[in-house]
Amino acid sequence: MAKPSKENTPITEHLAYLLAQANREINRQLELRLSKEGVPVEQWRILKVLSDGNGHSMGELAEAVLLNHPTLTKMIDRMVSDTLVYRVQDPNDRRKVLMFISDRGKVLCKKLNSLAVDQEEHILESYGDKSTSELKRLLESLIDSSN
Amino acid sequence: MAKPSKENTPITEHLAYLLAQANREINRQLELRLSKEGVPVEQWRILKVLSDGNGHSMGELAEAVLLNHPTLTKMIDRMVSDTLVYRVQDPNDRRKVLMFISDRGKVLCKKLNSLAVDQEEHILESYGDKSTSELKRLLESLIDSSN
DNA sequence: CTTCAATTCTTGAATATTCAATATTTTCAA
């Protein structure tokens, strides 16, 4: 009898693929909503993180919004031009730059939040309350176990 | 009493964010393994889809490997240079191009499959059998419900 | 102190991706 092998598993059964597919789909939907305000998903994330009113360093932000460092720098440049956020040099460690959200950024962030909530509610409807919270739980735990 | 609002939910609790985070992490791990053979994840997906030996059109492939059309064309160009795959004009519909995997591609695909299986097994160990299959089930059903 | 390594962020060049336009072939209605 041949040894059971996973090597011919179709790609659609790999966890990595399912995650990529689900992520792509949900992200596309979110993108579509946020495009009403002409804002890419990453900028919404940035605004959301900064909307606690505290200063966040670039490194911290990059980690939080899942962008690598140079990409974040360039995206922040654009957002500074749009006066959504601003830079302040960290007085305690002058290597660091602290990012803050502007008033304009706060206003925009609120609008974006409500668009994002619309989406979450749409998912809750079509996918179900229970599945959603179970999926979230499993994802959190997967992320945990990967560190 | 204020109406309960989800608008201040931290970003880390959004499904879209959890999916992005998990996808990033698992993808990073897979990338790391496949880099032993110097192959990006997308190329492994392409080889895997083509390894059924049938011809697949570019549109079909693009859908299956989660790349948009022009990006796939350019990636296929590279893989043709590396003689991993080859193009054949579809005789039944000459607008289409059918992609096939070469012998060299098959050999490489096998090596890649086993690297990918290593990863899946690593996940099974650290994350657990039950969680993994439950997560896969939920992801499949999310993807379904999004179409 | 001083100097050397580490940390943090930015920059510029190389690469990759995307959008819009194009070329080719097929479909289908008139």
Added chain:
DNA sequence: TTGAAAATATTGAATATTCAAGAATTGAAG
């Protein structure tokens, strides 16, 4: 049959991302 619309893939220009190197500051060992 013909001609217009749809489908398929590629191309080139515009845009975005990444990699490697650089500049500034801090930390820490000698």
